[in-house]
Amino acid sequence: MLLGGIIFIGFLGNLITMFTPEKSHVAMIQINGEIGTDHDTGNGEKIAQHLLTAMSNDDAQMIVIKANSPGGSPTDSQTINEIIVQYKQWKSPLPKGISEQIINDIENPVMMFQEDFTSSIDLKTLPRKLIVAVVIKQCASACVQAIINADVIIGQRASLIGNIGVRLDRINFSDFAKNVGVTNTTITSGQYKAMLNPWHAIDSEELDIAKTTLIEPVFEQFKADVLAARAEKFKLELDTLFSGLVWTGDEAQRIGLIDGVSNPVAVKSALEKISKAQYKEYSIESFSLGAFIKNPFASMGYL
Template identity: 30%
Template sequence: MTPPNDDASAPSDPTVPNPDSTAAAAPPPPIGRGSFDHVMEQFARDYLRDRRSSRRWNLFFRFGWLALGVFAAWSVYRDNHSSSTPTGPHTALVELRGEIAAEGQASAEVLLSGLKSAFEDAGAQGVILRINSPGGSPVQSGIVFDELRRLKEKHHKKVYAVVEESAASGAYYIAAAADEIYVDKASIVGSIGVLMDGFGFDKVMQKVGVERRLLTAGENKGMLDPYSPLSEKQRGYAQAMLDQIHRQFIDSVRTGRGKRLKETPETFSGLFWNGEEAVKMGLADGLGNLDYVAREVIKAEEVIDYTPKENVAERLAKRFGAALGEGAVRALGRLPALR
């Protein structure tokens, strides 16, 4: 006879915990003051954590900006004091690179700052203006030409123009003020002329049926507007102005080069030549580079650069603001240029 199964027949004891019931999650506490305090405490902890994180990021950015300012100040100081003051005889160098414009490293302000320092240094036996430029503003070129001649007379020092790739148009305008001009046999030299370029869209607008509404006070105020027709009278005004600037350019070249210049009908036509031909035409005095002129002509082989250098703070300023005005003027494309 099989004994009865005690486990199956035994009634459940309410005092013994049920394994299945312990696995289930405990029911949430009843809503009351205790649960409200718990929620507020959690909110306060989260808020304080966010505030601490925000303060850390604020401190990080403040220290970042402070470090940037210190770095910019250090860069300015380094640029101004990086080279020791020359004590012995040497050749002074000033670089003219890129387009000659009021805003840029080839402006009259920048070039003359370096040239004045070079001329005023008692150890500088001569000044070399090393040129690699296609030209640019006739105003900036004329300012440098006049000041360069004044500095030569005041300090009784010679200045030599050394052309690398090119000294064209406004760059040659400046080079003409030098006592002597040296070029490479393949340098581009000359382009003694003036241009003013632009576009005319008035006929295109007529074809597509677009009306130009330009209001001016003064009959020539809209002169050279690309969307309006150009009258013969206005064309004559513009040409007369270009001819006058061209005449100023020619007079400066003749003054600077003197009897060395072998004029031909093409000399002032805007043509350009290589360095070898430029020497034959009297536009240059000989073939030579920076080291040759310093060593063989000036007789001071040590070369010290007086070209003003742009520091970090200036580059940042130009990137975020100063260059905008220059870009707007260039976009018009209507100012005379020596290039």
């Protein structure tokens, strides 16, 4: 009876949502944790689908990407980035100065404490929806690639932002295996098929091949995305930007990697006043009977 009751409540919630008229809102989409997982907030395809849904929804006045990720899969981050780029290419460019206006409104304390404050930004006159990325604790590596084409990027003073680059880890078990008397025999179809096999030490030739064929091409794609998005805003040498360094939010703003510094409460207050609408969370999967049967508490968000 308990199981049947919980399943009924889940389906009832979905039905109520289905038949409730949607209100004007700010679409909030999360990137949380490692990018490339199967979670709704980590899977690039799922995040991109949420973005596409918000972009196509006339009731979504603005799109907010809440980012808190150490990085992850480049294919997933590229999927997110490319949806944003294609949306911006499809629509007319935003008027100049919009980014600065958004930052000014967010940093204006009146926006939080004066209920009837009216922003100078009229979203209805814009050719498309504004996309604002808000970094919480960190946005590193693939996370940067995912959000780099947002119209406005905001971090906190102590947020960790950067680490632009590509890495490939390869464990070497060969000495350990030798000490414990374990051997590994690998039969391959080609000379380099087992190049990254952890049971033998990698030599200099294989290191060069891995860097040339795996690391450098993806790194060039990453750099091209970053430069296409913000080249004119950077205030440091590109060798330093692409060195793998990480900056605090304050420093990231100074060097042009982000546009402003604030906190998620002030940002939410300002953006809701600008849009005259409230945040609506998109990154919540609907009730799944299959997921419930597998783990009834996980599907409700307890584990």
